Amino acid sequence: MSASFTVDGKSVAFAEGQTIIQAALAAGVYIPHLCYYPEFKPHGSCKLCTVEVGGRQIASCTTLAQAGMMVESDTPALNDERRALTQMLFVEGNHFCPSCERSGDCKLQATAYDLGMMTAHFDHFFPSRPVDASHPDVLLDFNRCILCSLCVRASRDIDGKNAFALSGRGIKTHLIVNAKSGRLADTDVTLQDKAVQVCPVGVFLRKDKGFNVPIGRRVFDLKPVSAYVDATAALAKEQQ
Amino acid sequence: MSAIADPVGAAVAATTARYRRDPNYILQMLREIQEACEWIPPEAIDGLQDTLHLPRTKIEGVAGFYAFLYMRPRGRYRVLFSDNITDRMLGNMELLRHMCEQLWIERGKTSEDGLVSVDTTSCTGMCDQGPALLVNNYAIPRLDRQRVDEICELIRNKVALADWPREYFRVEDQVRREDLLLGSGLAPGEALSAACARGAQKLLDEIKASKLRGRGGAGFSTGMKWEACRNAEDGARYVVCNADEGEPGTFKDRVLLASHADLVFEGMTLCALAIGARKGMLYLRGEYRYLLDHLHAALERRRRANLLGADILGQEGFDFDIEIHLGAGAYICGEESALIESLEGKRGTPRNRPPFPVTHGYLDRPTVVNNVETLAASCLIAVHGGAWYAGVGTSASAGTKILSVSGDCARPGLYEYPFGVSVREVLAACGAGDTQAVQVSGPSGVCLAAAEFDRRIAFEDLPTAGAFMVFDHSRDMFEVARNFVHFFAHESCGFCTPCRVGTSLLRNLMDKLNNGHGSPYDFAEIEKLNRILQAMSHCGLGHSACNPVLDTIAKFRPAYERRMQHKEFRPAFDLDWALEPARQMTGRDDAAAHFSSGGAEET
Numbered sequence: 122m123s124a125s126f127t128v129d130g131k132s133v134a135f136a137e138g139q140t141i142i143q144a145a146l147a148a149g150v151y152i153p154h155l156c157y158y159p160e161f162k163p164h165g166s167c168k169l170c171t172v173e174v175g176g177r178q179i180a181s182c183t184t185l186a187q188a189g190m191m192v193e194s195d196t197p198a199l200n201d202e203r204r205a206l207t208q209m210l211f212v213e214g215n216h217f218c219p220s221c222e223r224s225g226d227c228k229l230q231a232t233a234y235d236l237g238m239m240t241a242h243f244d245h246f247f248p249s250r251p252v253d254a255s256h257p258d259v260l261l262d263f264n265r266c267i268l269c270s271l272c273v274r275a276s277r278d279i280d281g282k283n284a285f286a287l288s289g290r291g292i293k294t295h296l297i298v299n300a301k302s303g304r305l306a307d308t309d310v311t312l313q314d315k316a317v318q319v320c321p322v323g324v325f326l327r328k329d330k331g332f333n334v335p336i337g338r339r340v341f342d343l344k345p346v347s348a349y350v351d352a353t354a355a356l357a358k359e360q361q
Numbered sequence: 362m363s364a365i366a367d368p369v370g371a372a373v374a375a376t377t378a379r380y381r382r383d384p385n386y387i388l389q390m391l392r393e394i395q396e397a398c399e400w401i402p403p404e405a406i407d408g409l410q411d412t413l414h415l416p417r418t419k420i421e422g423v424a425g426f427y428a429f430l431y432m433r434p435r436g437r438y439r440v441l442f443s444d445n446i447t448d449r450m451l452g453n454m455e456l457l458r459h460m461c462e463q464l465w466i467e468r469g470k471t472s473e474d475g476l477v478s479v480d481t482t483s484c485t486g487m488c489d490q491g492p493a494l495l496v497n498n499y500a501i502p503r504l505d506r507q508r509v510d511e512i513c514e515l516i517r518n519k520v521a522l523a524d525w526p527r528e529y530f531r532v533e534d535q536v537r538r539e540d541l542l543l544g545s546g547l548a549p550g551e552a553l554s555a556a557c558a559r560g561a562q563k564l565l566d567e568i569k570a571s572k573l574r575g576r577g578g579a580g581f582s583t584g585m586k587w588e589a590c591r592n593a594e595d596g597a598r599y600v601v602c603n604a605d606e607g608e609p610g611t612f613k614d615r616v617l618l619a620s621h622a623d624l625v626f627e628g629m630t631l632c633a634l635a636i637g638a639r640k641g642m643l644y645l646r647g648e649y650r651y652l653l654d655h656l657h658a659a660l661e662r663r664r665r666a667n668l669l670g671a672d673i674l675g676q677e678g679f680d681f682d683i684e685i686h687l688g689a690g691a692y693i694c695g696e697e698s699a700l701i702e703s704l705e706g707k708r709g710t711p712r713n714r715p716p717f718p719v720t721h722g723y724l725d726r727p728t729v730v731n732n733v734e735t736l737a738a739s740c741l742i743a744v745h746g747g748a749w750y751a752g753v754g755t756s757a758s759a760g761t762k763i764l765s766v767s768g769d770c771a772r773p774g775l776y777e778y779p780f781g782v783s784v785r786e787v788l789a790a791c792g793a794g795d796t797q798a799v800q801v802s803g804p805s806g807v808c809l810a811a812a813e814f815d816r817r818i819a820f821e822d823l824p825t826a827g828a829f830m831v832f833d834h835s836r837d838m839f840e841v842a843r844n845f846v847h848f849f850a851h852e853s854c855g856f857c858t859p860c861r862v863g864t865s866l867l868r869n870l871m872d873k874l875n876n877g878h879g880s881p882y883d884f885a886e887i888e889k890l891n892r893i894l895q896a897m898s899h900c901g902l903g904h905s906a907c908n909p910v911l912d913t914i915a916k917f918r919p920a921y922e923r924r925m926q927h928k929e930f931r932p933a934f935d936l937d938w939a940l941e942p943a944r945q946m947t948g949r950d951d952a953a954a955h956f957s958s959g960g961a962e963e964t
Contacts, residue, residue: 283419
C-alpha cells in the first residue's frame with residue numbers, strides 16, 4: 122500500500138520524494154501551474170500552483186507530499202488569487218492573443234480562461250521588448266515571456282547548451298541568449314532542442330510552419346486546461 | 362598583445378588567478394574587473410568564459426542581477442546618491458539635482474564624454490550622517506551644497522578618486538550609548554582562549570544557556586542553530602557572517618566592523634570551534650567597500666596572532682580561516698539563502714526551503730549563517746558564561762540590542778540597550794521632540810504612532826534588526842511609505858510572480874495617489890495586493906512589501922485622505938504626463954507644450 126493524501130477531498134497516492142503537484146497530476150487531479158513541467162525538477166517561481174495546507178499557503182510544486190496531508194486547491198479564494206497572478210503576468214508583458222500564433226495552445230491564456238479572467242484588471246506596463254528574428258528557424262518574441270525559465274532549464278539540463286538565462290532583476294528581469302551579439306542566430310540552438318519546445322506561451326515560434334492546426338481546433342479550444350490529465354503531453358503531440 | 366595594450370585581458374587574468382579560476386567566485390571576479398575597467402566590457406566576459414569554462418548566459422545572468430555591476434559604460438565617475446527616506450529628509454534630491462545641473466547631465470544617463478553618471482541607490486547605511494553618496498562604490502557622507510560643488514570640480518578636472526581629499530570619506534561611528542557589547546573591552550583572543558579552555562561542547566552549552574537569539578531580526582535561537590549544524594552529517598561545514606546590512610535605516614554592523622572587527626571575526630571562530638568548521642566567509646555589502654582593506658588587515662593580524670589559520674591557539678586540529686566576499690548592490694542577499702547563492706557566484710535568488718542552510722547551505726553543506734551582531738555577542742558569552750548573559754534583557758530576549766537611530770532627533774547614531782527598552786526611552790535619549798512616528802526595523806518592520814511609544818524593543822514585542830527612524834510632525838507619512846514601496850520594487854529579485862509584478866504595481870498605485878488620481882478604489886487595490894503578496898510570495902521581501910502602506914493607512918490616514926481627490930475611480934493615465942518624453946526631446950516646457958485641462962478634466 123502506498124501512502125496517500127487528499128486534494129479537495131480526493132485521495133491521491135504518492136511515492137516517497139514526490140511533491141504535491143507531481144503526485145496530484147500523476148493521479149489526474151489538476152492544480153493550475155505554469156513554470157512546472159513534469160520532466161524537470163520543480164522550480165517554484167510562478168506561484169500559480171499555490172495550495173492551502175493546514176491554513177498555510179504553499180507552492181505545491183516544491184512541497185513534498187506527506188501521508189494524511191489535507192490539501193485545498195480548487196477553492197474560490199485560491200482561484201481569486203491565482204487569477205490575480207495571471208492578470209499580473211498579462212500586464213507585465215505584451216500579450217495580444219488575437220494576433221498570436223500560439224492562441225489556443227498557450228498555457229497562460231488557457232489557465233486565465235479556466236480561472237475566469239475576463240480583463241487584465243491592472244494597468245499594463247507595456248514594456249519595450251524587441252523581437253529576435255535573426256535565427257533561420259526560430260523567432261523569439263520576448264513580449265510574451267513570463268519568466269518561467271522552462272527554456273533555461275531545458276537548455277541547461279536536457280540540451281546541455283545553456284542557450285538561455287534570466288538576467289536583470291525585479292521587474293526588469295529578462296531572458297537572454299548565449300551569444301556575445303545577443304542574437305539567437307549566433308547560438309547553437311536548433312528546432313530539435315527541448316528548450317524550443319517547452320515554452321508555455323508564445324516566445325518560441327517556428328518560422329517554417331504557422332497555423333498548422335487552425336484556430337478553433339487547438340488543444341485548449343477543444344477543452345479547458347483543467348480538463349486535461351496531461352496538458353503538457355497534449356501540447357507536445359500537437360507541436361509535432 | 363602585451364598586457365598594457367590589453368587592460369581588460371590583464372584584469373581578467375589577474376582576478377581569475379587570484380580566485381584560482383574557481384567559478385564560485387565569479388561575482389568577486391566581476392566586481393574586481395569593474396574596479397579595474399570601470400565597467401564590465403563584453404571582452405571581459407569573453408575572457409571569463411574562456412578561462413572559467415562557463416557559459417556566457419551564466420556570467421551575464423549574474424552580472425545583470427547586481428545593481429552595482431554595469432554591462433554598459435557608466436562613466437569614469439559613477440555617483441549614486443543614497444535614497445533612503447532619511448536622506449530625502451536631509452535634502453538629497455536637491456543636491457542630486459544640483460549636481461546634475463553643475464555637470465550638465467541627466468539623472469540616470471552617462472555624460473556624452475563618458476566621464477560621469479549620477480543616479481540614486483538604496484540606503485547606503487549612512488543615515489546618521491547623511492545625505493550620503495557613493496562614488497565608484499566609496500561612501501561620502503555629510504553632503505551639503507558646497508561639498509557637492511567641490512565634487513563636481515574634482516570630476517570636471519578628472520582628478521583620480523585616490524587623490525580626492527581624505528576627509529570626504531571619513532565615516533563617524535557616533536556611538537551614543539554603550540552597553541555590554543560596544544563597551545566590552547575584550548582583547549583579541551580573550552573569548553577564544555576562554556572557549557578553548559572550556560572545549561567545544563561546553564561552549565555550545567553556554568551559547569544555548571545564554572538564550573542568545575539572531576540579531577538580524579528573525580530571532581532564531583543561536584545555540585539551536587549551532588547545535589543543528591554540529592549534528593548535521595559529517596564533512597565540511599561553513600560559518601557565514603551576514604554583513605549585508607541592507608535594511609534601510611540600519612548601520613550598526615558598519616560600526617561593529619569598523620571598530621570591533623576582532624569581536625566579529627572572533628565570534629565566527631567560536632562558531633567554527635562549536636560546529637567543527639574550517640572555513641568562514643563574511644559577506645560584506647557592496648556599500649561598505651571602503652571597509653574591505655581594514656577588514657583584510659584585521660584578518661592578517663589575527664593570523665599572525667594564531668587566532669586564525671592552523672592549530673589556533675595551539676589547539677591541534679583547530680584549523681579555521683575567513684575570507685571576505687563583497688556584495689554588489691542587492692538587498693535580497695541579506696536573506697540567508699539568497700546570500701548563500703550569491704556566495705556561490707549566482708544570482709541572489711532565495712532558495713526553496715526546506716532544506717535549511719544548517720543542513721544544506723553553502724555548496725549544499727551544513728552552514729551557520731549569523732548576523733554580525735549575533736557573532737560579536739557570542740564572544741561575551743564565551744568569556745562571561747551563558748547564565749550571566751541570560752540575566753540581561755527580558756526573559757524571552759536575552760542581552761542587549763544595538764539600535765541605529767536616525768531621522769528627526771538631535772543625536773542620531775548607535776544606542777545599545779538591554780532588550781526591553783521602550784521606544785519612549787530611546788526617543789528621549791536621542792533628543793527627539795515632537796515625534797509623530799517611529800519606523801522600527803526598517804521598511805519591512807513596523808511603523809509606530811505616538812500611542813505605541815511605550816512598546817518595547819524585544820522579540821516578544823518589537824523584534825528588530827536595529828533600524829530606528831524617527832519622524833516628527835513636519836513629515837508626511839505618505840511620502841515615507843512611498844519611499845519604502847519604491848525601495849521594495851527596486852530590490853525585488855524578480856523570481857516569483859507576485860513579488861516581481863506586485864511590488865511594481867504597488868509602487869505605481871502609490872505614485873498614482875501622489876499624482877492626485879486616487880480614489881477609494883485604489884485603497885481596495887492596495888489591500889488586494891497585500892493579500893496576494895503575503896500569501897503567495899517566495900520570501901520575506903514580498904511578504905512585508907505592503908507593511909509600510911498598511912501601517913501608515915491605519916495610523917496616519919489623513920496623509921492619504923489629502924490625496925484622495927476623487928470619490929470614483931480615476932485612471933492613472935494622465936495625458937499631460939504622457940507628453941513629458943516629447944517635452945524632454947524638444948527641450949520645451951512652455952504652456953503650449955502642456956495639455957491644458959481647463960475645466961474639462963474634472964466632472
